[in-house]
Amino acid sequence: MVARFTNQGLDHVAIGVADVDRSADFYREVVGLERAHEAWDVPVVMAAVGSGVAIFSHDLHPGSGDQGAIPAIRILHIAFRVDREGFDAARVELDERGIETRLSDHGIAHSVYFEDPDGHKLELTTYEV
DSSP, rough: OOOSSSSOOEEEEEESOHHHHHHHHHHHHHHHOEEEEESSSSSSEEEEEEEEEEEGGGGGOOOOSSSTTSSSSSEEEEEEEEOHHHHHHHHHHHHHHHHOOOEEOOOOOOEEEEEETTTOEEEEEESOO
């Protein structure tokens, strides 16, 4: 069965970093991304043509410090952009498939979070609020 919504591509990859300013400078100077969504202090979103990285301080999503535990500096989730119709259809489809979700209203965007079969965190986000 193919999804009943159209995926518009990768929105952002959320990353935990040791130094947010250093990382933002790197993504601007080395990768050529620009600051996006300046309405948000956190995360610092660096993007080009609508996709990029959302930079979070690792302090906001710390690892446990245990041997073999999830490290603090890591990819936090992978986000895909959908239109409003696709967002609503995806919520229904995820529910029908019995996939646990978490909704979030970010003011300028709405997101639904869930996990893939291996536990990778995924997000569908729409800016059509």
